Amino acid sequence: MAYFLCNNGSTSPSPSSDWDYYFENIPCLSSSPASTILNIPNTASILNASEVRDWEAIINFENRQNDSNERSPFGISEDKGYGISGLSFELYVKGQNSNTYIYHKYIDGTSTKHNDIIGIGNLNNTDIVFKKTGSNLDILVNNTVVLTISFNITGDSNTRNATLGSYAGASQYYHFVGIINKFGFRWLS
Helix, strand or coil: CCCCCCCCCCCCCCCCCCCCEEEEEEEECCCCCCCCCEECCCCHHHHCHHHCCCEEEEEEEEECCCCCCCEEEEEEEECCCCCCCCCEEEEEECCCCCCEEEEEECCCCCCCEEEEEEECCCCCCCCEEEEEECCEEEEEECCEEEEEEECCCCCCCCECCCEECEEECCCCEEECCEEEEEEEEEECC
């Protein structure tokens, strides 16, 4: 069951012919930790080595934050204190005019953490695609691969499902402030 959301409504996932889960026009206008976020069902296996599957996600958002705090429209992480400590990746911004980043740790089979810029300046109203095939995760901006990350998880963890409108770090949530224009997720294998 998907529970919602940034707009305090209640909506079920909307599969389409192209996506397993698809959502549009989700207002995430509060940075309150009490905000509920969208839990994408059955996606925890993304970060488990024993359930290797290819997948793809697309997101397009409009950042409306008025501060420079880290805000995440999409991400997935491990529950604190289990398995491979800190296994995660997230898309985030730090202000309306900030660069757009992808953060990832342990997904390359090492303990290294990375904060890679995938867009110089704000990527508002831009399609960003994550496509995991084999042992790579390609990140595309406007249909152009801007970054390829090794995706070689070496163990299983107690992982949360992917979330939309927030990223759950080890000790806090990074709530997105803005509008998620569209988000789609599908399994490729």
